[in-house]
Amino acid sequence: MSEPLLRVSGLTKTFGGLTAVNDVGFEVREDQIKALIGPNGAGKTTIFNLLTGVLQADSGTAQFRGNELVNSPTHRIASLGIGRTFQTSLLFDQMTVLENVMVGHHLRGRANMITASLRIFGVSAEEREYRELAMAVLELAGLADLAGRSAAELPIGQRRLVEVARALAAQPKLLMMDEPAAGLNMRETDEMGELIQRIRAEGVTVLLVEHDMSLVMNISDEILVLDRGQFLAEGSPEQIRDDERVLAAYLGAEAVD
């Protein structure tokens, strides 16, 4: 078996007396859709924050293509090829949809504040190129009609799609999605599921946190279950569905007994 894309081990984070993530380890293989599930407070989003440098870990490592993610700055982790979307979409509300996606191209741009001011060293051409590329990404995501709209005006479903399009514009190897279906209706959730599968088909590995079980069961190759910050179970959707420990964690131990 080939080297995993992401290997996490011994990840621990405490907030005061509370251990939010306790010695968690897992692997994500290339071209996989892997889901992180667990009851509220299981530490899923905390793990995302630790892996993207938003929070500092107490201990543990996370190797991504030979680079250590734990306690690296967020922008450097992004430059390694990791994209992320948020539970509540963080769009740049003062910009248009097109500009949002153009920011997604940031990592591939070269213009700095001096060359951009003077319009030298091909800055104008680069700008034109990224404008066209961003437009192409929006067309691919079916959002071309929205390009000129202010991001602040969009309803939640479209905000989420724009956020995904923006993350993809950076051409990540791994896309971490925090509850991509939160706040979406059933039709939108189905579309999101299809989009995630299309993203994987494009060669992007997906790691997601999600509460919508039917979505998780439908699209995931592998599921990791956490409970109160600890590893509980890992396996295929079928294995997880039949795992008694998982049922117990979700429903309470008495219900299963």
Next chain:
Amino acid sequence: MKEPSTEPQQDVDPTAPNEAERQARRRRAEKVQILLFFAGMALLPLVVTNSYYIHVFTFIGLNLIVATGLNLLMGYAGQVSLGHAAFYGMGAYASGILTAKYGWNAWPAMGGALVLTSAVAWVIGKPTLRLKGHYLAMATLGVGIIATVVMRQWVSMTGGPAGMQTPGITFFGHELESHMDVHYFYFVWAWVGVLMVLFANLVASRPGRGLRALHDSELAAQVLGIDTAAFKVRAFVISAAYASIAGSLYAHSSMRFLSPTPFDFHTSIALLVMVVLGGQGTLWGPVLGAVTVTFIQEALRPWAQYDIVVYGLLLMVLMIFMPGGLSRGLSTLWQWTAGVARRIRGRGRGGEDRE
């Protein structure tokens, strides 16, 4: 995804292929605006022959340079400087001292002042901008106070409160005369033109978008690979550099004289008001702000100690009625008028109006 949008279309030219093309058109329109504006400024001395007004417009130009730099910091990087007059003063005094005391030519002195001021800004910005929150505002407040003390107390270099004489500047062998001179007006406004074009270029490209992005959401900007701390530091250094250039221009012309008063805390606040009043985060906001505030300063000259009261009132009224500043307020008014006009015309043509 070709189904027609159900949303009302606003001002969209149906022949335009897509938003990318429209964005490029807006950029071109902006260039035309800049060109027209500076053509107007070039013709101004033909209409306004009174040398006092030429002097006021020259000062508007200097203020505009500082305000444009401050706008990059406030309107784009989302940080506040409460001591920008200090950088303006640093540029002025560094130029003045290098020329008057060390015999430098004014042009290299201007470069030296620029390097020095930028370096000071970097030293202040680097540690404070790593932290979340408005630590830069605190640090710059301190810098403003220190700069004023130095300008007043380092008498051997600055001449203290009594001020110092400064030499002029030659431009292609032509010695620019003192402050009532229309040549000097053109010289300053040429600088304004160049620096505004550089500013417009900067904000409409990758780093400019990066700044606006981090202003909206630092976290989202970081996960897209933007080094937000470094971006803020660079924006701060550039804004200080703009102030330094304006300061050097001030030193080598105006009255051939420097004193600490024009670079004190009052000026820092006035500069802040220019940016906020005009509309931060826009190209034309600082223009409106610099014109308005400079004229207010001139009008209040007999009661100069009360200017802070006037600024305070202005800011209050503005925050209530035009939180986006004059430029956005005017553009909203314009769109509203244009909308009404369109509706009237639409009815005239037999109800083509879709709304």
